[in-house]
Amino acid sequence: MNKKELVTLAENWFAGQDWKPFKFQKDTWDAYLQKKNGLLNAPTGSGKTFALWIPIVLEYIRKNPDYTTKHKSGLKAVWITPLRALSVEIEQAASRFAEEMGTQFTVGIRTGDTPQKERAAQKKSMPDLLITTPESLHLLLSSKNYKKQFKNLNAIVIDEWHELLGSKRGVQVELALSRLKTISKDLRIWGISATIGNLEQAREVLLGPNSEALKNSVMIKADLKKKIEVRSIIPDKMEKFPWRGHLGLHLIDEVVPIIKNSRTTLLFTNTRSQCEIWFQKLLAKYPELAGEIAMHHGSINKETRLWVEQAIRNESLKAVVCTSSLDLGVDFAPVETIVQIGGPKGVARFLQRAGRSGHQPGKVSLIYFLPTHAIELIEASALQKAVEKKAVEDRIPYLMSFDVLVQYLNTLAVSDGFYPKEIFPEVASTFCFQGITEEEWQWILNFITKGSQSLQAYDEYKKVEIEEDGKFRINDRGVAMRHRLQIGTIVSDAMLSVKYMKGGYIGTIEEWFISKLNPGDSFTFAGRTLELVRIKNMQVLVRKSQKKNSKIPSWQGGRMTFSAQMSELLREEMYEASKKTNRGTSRELRSLKPILERQKKESIIPNSQEFLIETFKTREGFHAVFYPFEGRFVHEALASLLAYRISLLSPISFSIAFNDYGFELLSDQEIDMQQVIDNNLFSEEYLMDDLYKSLNATEMARRKFRDIAVIAGLVFTGYPNKLVKSKHLQSNSQLLFSVFRDYEEDNLLYQQAFRETFEHQLEEGRLRLVLERIAEQNIVWRKCEKPTPFSFPIITDRLREKLSSEKLEDRIRRMLQQFED
Known part of the structure; x- marks a missing residue:
């Protein structure tokens, strides 16, 4: 069949469903059948699964004219999804089309939820389309003779690519693709992404910079007018x-x-x-x-x-x-x-x-x-x-994630082994590792075979052996099993299973929350009030409780911060609110009139040329509140930086509070704010040095290193139902961190901990831009009689860390009576 006849098959199927294909679907069919790679930019619910699944089946029909009677089984396509929950829907849509076209195409799912029996069956005979996650794909790469499984792979589709892009799971996908491109000579790579600011870069990361795949690729955008x-x-x-x-x-x-x-x-x-x-x-x-x-x-x-x-x-x-x-x-x-x-x-x-x-x-x-x-x-x-x-954020890809590379090389060593000369060009072809040097590569190889310079005396870090022909391989079955158990880049606090005494499983909860409770305490979880009976073998055993007062669980990392795009939009609205007239402003800003009037009465609403600082005194002490409107992560770094620089002018200590709008320095002595302004403490000069000293960056990097150590396999998280407690993981990784700090400062994983702390946690790039912006603005310092409407959420945020919700409400009621006068 020629291309036109194949597309007619698909159009007829659509007509049979009373559907009409969108232009972007037909464009994708067309590009795929022309052997192109690409990135499809389409919103959820627009039919993107059929945009890419249909041409995969059509291509199979073209190659196998007697497809209705003869079928050669084996893996032909892989569909990667970041969420297990999506796999069932993709399977239903894919199976339906394949069946109704009369093919004998089989569709299977392989995720963490797939039962062992089904995995064993897949090992003997792979489905034609496998729907999987990045972690499960790497698990397949860790199995013996994996090349045979992937030899006839024609297509790989990465769904929700925008979600994977700005994470280490995205790096996992890049590395897997670099291997599959070599094994499967006729491989087409497609990504599906919702709208992000850097779509072109997203395509480059997916296909590899300067690669043949990128040169032979297209970007298809679904132009659906969604209201x-x-x-x-x-x-x-x-x-x-x-x-x-x-x-x-x-x-x-x-x-x-x-x-x-x-x-x-x-x-x-x-x-x-x-x-x-x-x-x-x-x-x-x-x-x-x-x-x-x-x-x-x-x-x-x-x-x-x-x-x-x-x-x-x-x-x-x-x-x-x-x-x-x-x-x-x-x-x-x-x-x-x-x-x-x-x-x-x-x-x-x-x-x-x-x-x-x-x-x-x-x-x-x-x-x-x-x-x-x-x-x-x-x-x-x-x-x-x-x-x-339609102003949408960029997703920033990770660079030089050496922990993921170490894990990946161990994965290849667990399966059939690898020759470094073959693998290095593949790794260097990825976006993440495009800048890797020969020296860094050699360091990584030494690390997996000898355990780096400072760990050479310990056999447990010598995982990979170099065989006579130069092949790197893991031969120890225990090492191989522990590695397979730990494949993945999502590191969270130890999760404990919550179960009824009589055995019903409810869900998972973080160890740090449950460790604060005593037997008999009650907590609310999954819509039920539960009483803690005891903790046994990483299980939280509970019974139903009738108690009225129960604690609400909280999860680490629960707080999000403004994106750079959101911060900019918010500042624009703030500048709009500072104008004298309310004409043309939004309903929301008009409804805020009482607050904005009060803010103007007590202080000002800053315009685009102004940077506002407010100072006032309460029973708690002297407050200084600063308003960059740049998100809580940037404010955390900025508050520590400023507190450190002020303390260099005169000895003073602060309590720090921050939210997405600004930050507060609270002290028992008054800050000489004029001195702060005159000494240009918002300068970006010596930024890195001052951040190191002000934030205790070493402590932050130490916490970050725990995740890196887990991903790189330096510490073992435990066996199923026998996980290592998070405090033990923390102490094990801290010990290694201290060893590298004292004896091996050029250790790439140690250095990575600091790099990620500054780039991802403290958003150093955004911090510099904020300081540049403040340098060009007029600093407006307002001495206020009492807290202003803008400062109030920051003050109450700090109080909430200390007080129970009932006490907090009482305290705020009293504060409101006092300030409303």
Whole structure:
């Protein structure tokens, strides 16, 4: 069959479903059948699976004219997805088309959830299409004779590439592709990505810079006019001093009518703790919703999550309170409405969540924005403009992730072994390792065979043996098994299983939270109040509890920060709010009039040429509050930097607090702010030196090193049901960190810990840009009588770290009475 006849087959199938293919789908079929690689930029729910699966089947039909009667089994295509939850849907869509075209194509799934029996069957006979995750793909590369399995691979599709791109899982994919390109000579590589700011770079990372694959590639964009409607839930009475303590719960009565008037509503929260609280409060205040609402987050057991996803599809639930666990891909056509609780911190995340509703081509996506405190309405206003402009963030790819490279080389050594001369050009062809030097490569090879310079005396670090013909191989079965158990780049705190005494599995919880509880204490989890009975073998054994007071679990890393794009949009809105006239401003900014008027009365609203500093005194001491509007991670670094530089002028110690809008330095003595301004303490000169000293960067790098040590296999996380406790992991990795610091400072993994601390955690690049911006602005210092509306959320954030929620509410009530005068 020629190309035209093949495309007609697909069009006829579409017509049989009463569908009409979109232009982007036909363009993708066309490019694939011309043997092109590419990146498809398409929103979720637009039919992207059929855009790429159909031409894979058509190509098979072209090569096998008698495809209906004869079939040669074996792996022909791999579909990589970042989330296990997406695999079932892809399998259903793929199987349906393959069957209805009369092929004997088989589709299989291989993820962490795949039963052992099914994996064993796959080993004997691979499906034609394998749907898998980056980790499971590397596990396949760690099996003997893996080249034979992948020899006839024609296509590899990486779904949700934007999600993988800015993470070490993306590096895993790059390395796997570099190997598969060599093994499979007729391989086509395609990525599917939602909209990101750096799409061209995303394609380069996927296909490899300067590669033949990149030269023979296309970018296809789905030009679907998706209308997104954003509505803000604005409280009737606007507080003059907004605070962050109540997680938006004061607007719960506004949300319930939205739920009742929609077929299905998803309520997105930013953290799992907030998800648990909202679910509990909704049921407590509106018990009639019992059985109609559910909860979904990553720590709830798989069966419950799958049940919830199915219940959304068949519309047996009115609402689901969820986290980013439902951000990606899972296709829910019945979802009518989205409620975003609190600022989403990024434009892409907001658009992604909005797209979960009206999840069919041509339908309007409706998203409500519920502010957890009044100033978040400025974020809502900024997001309205971002939706109009389609202003979306870049995803920054990782560079020189040596820990992932060490793991990958051990994977190859576990399977059939490797020759460094063959593998080095492949590694150097990836975006991540395009700058790797011969010296660094040699260091990595020494590390996996001898355990680096300072660990040579210890046999446990000599994992790879060099055989007579120069092949690098792991021959020790114990080393091989431990390596396979630890393949992956997602490192979290030790997760404990939560189980009823009588055996029912509920989900997972972090060790650090549960270690604070005593037997008999109760906590809320997965929508239930549970009493801790005991902890045994990494299991939290519980029974149901009737107690009214129970602790809400919190998860480390629960707080997100503003993206650079979001910060810029927020500043633009702030500058808009500083103008004298309210004409042409958004409904959100107009509703904030009481707060903005009060802010102007006590201080100013800075414009684009101004950088605001406020000082005031309370019973707590002397407060200095600074407003860069650049996100909490940047503010954390900036606050420490400034505190350190001020202490060089005169001895003084500070408590530091920060949020996404600004940061506070609190001291028991007054800061000479004029001296701060005159001495140009916002200079970017000596930035790295001062950051090292101010932030205790070594301590931050030490924490970062734990993850690097786990990924590189320097520390072992344990066997299933017998995991190593996180405090032991921490102490093991800290010991290694100290050894490298004292005896081997040129250790690449040690250096990587500092690099990642500055590049990813402290966002050093953004910090420099902030300091450059402040240098060009007029510094406006306002001596205030009392806290201003802008400073109030930062003060209450600091208090919340110290006080229980009841005490905090009382304290804030008293503060409000005092400041309202």
